[in-house]
Amino acid sequence: MSDEALLYQRITDSLSSSLEIEQALAASFAIIERQFDADGIYLNVFVPGTKEIHPIAHADRNGAAVAGNDVILADDLVVSLKHGTRSSAMLIDQVSEDPITEFVLSELAIAANSVMLVNLDIDKTHLGVVGVYSRSSNHFSKEQLKLLSALAGPYSLVTAFALQRQDILRDNQILQMENRALKHAIEAQGAHTEVVGESNGLKLVMEQVGAIAQLNTTVLINGETGTGKEVIANAIHARSPRHDKPFIKVNCGAIPDALIDSELFGHEKGSFTGADKTTKGYFEQANGGTIFLDELGELPLSAQVRLLRVLQNKTIVRVGSVKSIELDIRVIAATHRDLTDMVEQGKFREDLWYRISIFPIHIPSLQQRQQDIPLLVYHFIDSLSRTLELPYKVQVSNDDLLRLQNHPWKGNVRELMNVVERALIQSNDGQLDFRFLGGVIAEPEIAGAEQELAKPSVVIDVSKAGNKLISLELMNKKYIEHALYLTKGKINGEGGAAELLDIHPNTLRSRMTKLNIG
Numbered sequence: 001m002s003d004e005a006l007l008y009q010r011i012t013d014s015l016s017s018s019l020e021i022e023q024a025l026a027a028s029f030a031i032i033e034r035q036f037d038a039d040g041i042y043l044n045v046f047v048p049g050t051k052e053i054h055p056i057a058h059a060d061r062n063g064a065a066v067a068g069n070d071v072i073l074a075d076d077l078v079v080s081l082k083h084g085t086r087s088s089a090m091l092i093d094q095v096s097e098d099p100i101t102e103f104v105l106s107e108l109a110i111a112a113n114s115v116m117l118v119n120l121d122i123d124k125t126h127l128g129v130v131g132v133y134s135r136s137s138n139h140f141s142k143e144q145l146k147l148l149s150a151l152a153g154p155y156s157l158v159t160a161f162a163l164q165r166q167d168i169l170r171d172n173q174i175l176q177m178e179n180r181a182l183k184h185a186i187e188a189q190g191a192h193t194e195v196v197g198e199s200n201g202l203k204l205v206m207e208q209v210g211a212i213a214q215l216n217t218t219v220l221i222n223g224e225t226g227t228g229k230e231v232i233a234n235a236i237h238a239r240s241p242r243h244d245k246p247f248i249k250v251n252c253g254a255i256p257d258a259l260i261d262s263e264l265f266g267h268e269k270g271s272f273t274g275a276d277k278t279t280k281g282y283f284e285q286a287n288g289g290t291i292f293l294d295e296l297g298e299l300p301l302s303a304q305v306r307l308l309r310v311l312q313n314k315t316i317v318r319v320g321s322v323k324s325i326e327l328d329i330r331v332i333a334a335t336h337r338d339l340t341d342m343v344e345q346g347k348f349r350e351d352l353w354y355r356i357s358i359f360p361i362h363i364p365s366l367q368q369r370q371q372d373i374p375l376l377v378y379h380f381i382d383s384l385s386r387t388l389e390l391p392y393k394v395q396v397s398n399d400d401l402l403r404l405q406n407h408p409w410k411g412n413v414r415e416l417m418n419v420v421e422r423a424l425i426q427s428n429d430g431q432l433d434f435r436f437l438g439g440v441i442a443e444p445e446i447a448g449a450e451q452e453l454a455k456p457s458v459v460i461d462v463s464k465a466g467n468k469l470i471s472l473e474l475m476n477k478k479y480i481e482h483a484l485y486l487t488k489g490k491i492n493g494e495g496g497a498a499e500l501l502d503i504h505p506n507t508l509r510s511r512m513t514k515l516n517i518g
């Protein structure tokens with residue numbers, strides 16, 4: 001066996017000694033070091049379509065070294081790397097004479113003065129380079145470069161393998177990110193089941209939710225945009241025996257007409273151009289759980305017929321299939337439209353309306369439940385302060401609370417949330433200012449039926465406070481004290497302050513201790 005072939009075999013053996021690229025490179029360096037009296041070796045990859053050099057591994061006389069972070073090249077260096085006259089094997093006698101190598105090595109903190117650089121290619125794809133370096137200048141010869149070039153094959157293979165593993169790792173990281181996003185979505189869904197105003201403006205709604213949640217009945221939620229129809233649908237699902245099964249939301253207004261059938265009912269592979277795999281529709285995805293058909297009034301008449309059939313037969317047929325699939329599903333629908341009006345105008349099928357409106361729930365507009373506004377404001381301040389990681393305590397003046405209660409809120413709770421967010425972002429010391437809303441500052445009106453219950457939530461004692469600002473903490477204290485006053489000090493159970501304030505008795509007790517309420 002020639003010296004060259006022997007070297008090749010020893011390098012190949014050393015590189016296959018470990019699945020860890022750093023260890024493999026360090027093992028091969030033991031041979032390279034002796035062969036070339038080199039100080040180190042590195043593998044770098046130029047990431048196509050970017051300006052980045054990605055270090056794969058580095059080994060020196062001390063073993064596997066830290067590979068370093070990605071190096072971002074300046075535009076002129078990228079141009080010369082792509083279009084320059086760099087050959088597939090380069091002898092760099094003085095690192096300072098080659099700007100790219102000089103820059104990359106200094107970024108990677110590799111102290112070298114001369115380098116042999118050999119391109120690594122596989123299947124005509126350029127992967128990167130292997131560099132063997134020395135701390136002295138003019139250290140390597142042309143013969144040595146030729147020898148190193150002969151070793152490009154095995155180094156290319158381990159580099160490709162390492163890249164593949166990193167891709168797998170990246171896929172793994174993407175999966176982990178998706179998991180986190182999913183968890184976050186589930187938590188957010190859980191958070192939505194917290195219905196602010198349960199004991200006040202939404203008391204009647206929540207009584208209806210309580211009555212219907214355990215049954216399998218179809219529910220139709222009606223209310224202006226942003227009143228919380230989705231929040232209520234979530235609350236029904238969360239309180240139902242299906243709470244640990246899927247809750248699938250479908251925005252009927254957002255699906256293009258041509259795709260409605262396949263989106264709702266799924267399709268078989270090859271059933272239309274572009275259907276390259278069999279896909280479950282929203283109904284099948286919701287099997288065992290709840291499907292929430294939001295904006296039901298936007299569903300075209302043609303799709304309404306098919307929806308009716310699903311509701312009647314509790315089965316679906318995927319597009320391109322003849323087999324019907326039985327489903328166990330609860331349907332909750334919502335709309336801001338007056339469906340009876342639409343039926344009269346011939347825009348909504350009467351037979352579907354009968355099917356869907358078995359149990360209607362109407363959510364009053366925010367203007368009709370002004371007593372919920374302070375609660376919602378605190379709720380949004382609380383959650384948004386956490387999201388925005390605000391370092392200070394947030395305060396709202398009594399005048400502003402009145403201003404908020406008197407605002408028309410055409411966009412309802414969603415608009416209120418956006419306004420609170422805007423005020424939080426605009427404030428840099430925690431003092432919220434809602435004067436941008438304009439409007440009057442007057443005692444709010446309270447809708448008749450809810451008047452009794454609503455009283456406690458307008459307890460901000462504004463008339464006495466005048467223009468003086470009080471802290472959120474003090475406001476909380478006053479709020480709790482007033483609730484205790486109304487319940488004659490009763491905390492637990494029916495008619496207790498915890499129920500009134502819509503929080504767990506233990507939470508109330510700990511807040512009382514914190515706020516020094518005796």
Ligand SMILES: Nc1ncnc2c1ncn2[C@@H]1O[C@H](COP(=O)(O)OP(=O)(O)OP(=O)(O)O)[C@@H](O)[C@H]1O
Pocket residue numbers: 192194195196197202223224225226227228229230231232294336379413414417
């Ligand atoms: N009672 C409530 N408690 C807490 N948050 C609420 C409440 N009502 C509404 N929200 C919040 O207000 C926003 C709008 O609510 P949601 O999306 O449920 O309204 P919607 O009536 O379904 O709106 P749309 O008609 O546009 O579909 C959401 O961010 C929701 O979390």
